[in-house]
Amino acid sequence: MLITGGSRGIGAATAVMAAKSGWDICVNYATNAAAAQEVVAACRAAGASATSVQADVAVESDVIELFEETEVELGPLTCLVNNAGILHPMSRVEDMTVERLREVMDVNVLGAFLCAREAVRRMSTKNGGAGGTIINVSSAASYLGSPNEFVDYAATKGAVDTLTIGLAKEVAAEGIRVNAVRPGLIDTEIHASSGVPDRVDRLASNVPMLRGGTADEVASSILYLASDASSYIAGTLLNVSGGR
Numbered sequence: 001m002l003i004t005g006g007s008r009g010i011g012a013a014t015a016v017m018a019a020k021s022g023w024d025i026c027v028n029y030a031t032n033a034a035a036a037q038e039v040v041a042a043c044r045a046a047g048a049s050a051t052s053v054q055a056d057v058a059v060e061s062d063v064i065e066l067f068e069e070t071e072v073e074l075g076p077l078t079c080l081v082n083n084a085g086i087l088h089p090m091s092r093v094e095d096m097t098v099e100r101l102r103e104v105m106d107v108n109v110l111g112a113f114l115c116a117r118e119a120v121r122r123m124s125t126k127n128g129g130a131g132g133t134i135i136n137v138s139s140a141a142s143y144l145g146s147p148n149e150f151v152d153y154a155a156t157k158g159a160v161d162t163l164t165i166g167l168a169k170e171v172a173a174e175g176i177r178v179n180a181v182r183p184g185l186i187d188t189e190i191h192a193s194s195g196v197p198d199r200v201d202r203l204a205s206n207v208p209m210l211r212g213g214t215a216d217e218v219a220s221s222i223l224y225l226a227s228d229a230s231s232y233i234a235g236t237l238l239n240v241s242g243g244r
């Protein structure tokens with residue numbers, strides 16, 4: 001299982017939970033080598049083979065090397081968790097710079113496409129692969145729209161939803177199931193990059209369950225979609241959002 005953005009948050013929780021379920025893991029990260037190493041150590045402690053690979057998912061050559069290195073270290077890929085994502089400080093659309101817009105589109109959309117492409121090239125039975133699963137990490141933002149906060153980010157997750165639906169139909173007969181999770185308010189470090197580290201606590205009362213979720217609660221849904229327990233599920237957008 002290759003997890004993009006596996007060094008922290010939802011990706012890290014997925015890596016450790018998957019290792020405990022018997023998966024071998026590649027932890028991709030952008031800059032935080034120490035955090036990635038900690039996740040690798042936790043996966044190994046759970047009995048898995050694990051490795052970490054630095055790669056910016058928005059850079060095509062990095063992505064190609066990431067997939068090549070993963071297969072050299074761990075053998076053929078059977079699952080991609082397309083999880084790496086970024087969020088900028090809260091802003092109205094009228095104040096967004098072109099640099100900000102390009103960066104969030106590049107990481108959240110282009111990155112997801114490039115990684116999905118590399119996964120299909122390897123896993124599709126049409127290409128000689130043995131099949132597998134792709135789980136895209138979208139967001140409840142795709143249906144909420146995130147007005148006055150980050151409509152740009154929400155729109156990238158709308159693109160991830162559409163990627164999920166279209167690609168799922170494209171490769172369903174080639175042994176690959178593509179699905180997405182749409183987390184709601186989850187307690188990770190991503191909120192600090194939006195300028196509101198305590199965002200989960202502040203908004204918890206708006207969630208029908210009256211609380212934020214944990215990275216582990218998203219990880220268990222990702223692992224369900226990666227497992228044979230979801231063998232007839234493709235093109236599904238699974239909300240993990242406490243009813244929001």
Ligand code: NAP
Pocket residue numbers: 004005006007008009010011028029030031032033035055056057058083084085086107137138139140141182183184185186187188189190191
């Ligand atoms: P996080 O704690 O901020 O972790 C982000 C991860 O992505 C880190 O491992 C980071 O690597 C990696 N990353 C960032 N840019 C990258 C790039 N260009 N290339 C490769 N890796 C990159 O975030 P999170 O909350 O776990 O979010 C994970 C996913 O869930 C994202 O797609 C996010 O949009 C989605 N999501 C989160 C929430 C939430 O409330 N937390 C809700 C809905 C959806 P480094 O450690 O090297 O920086």
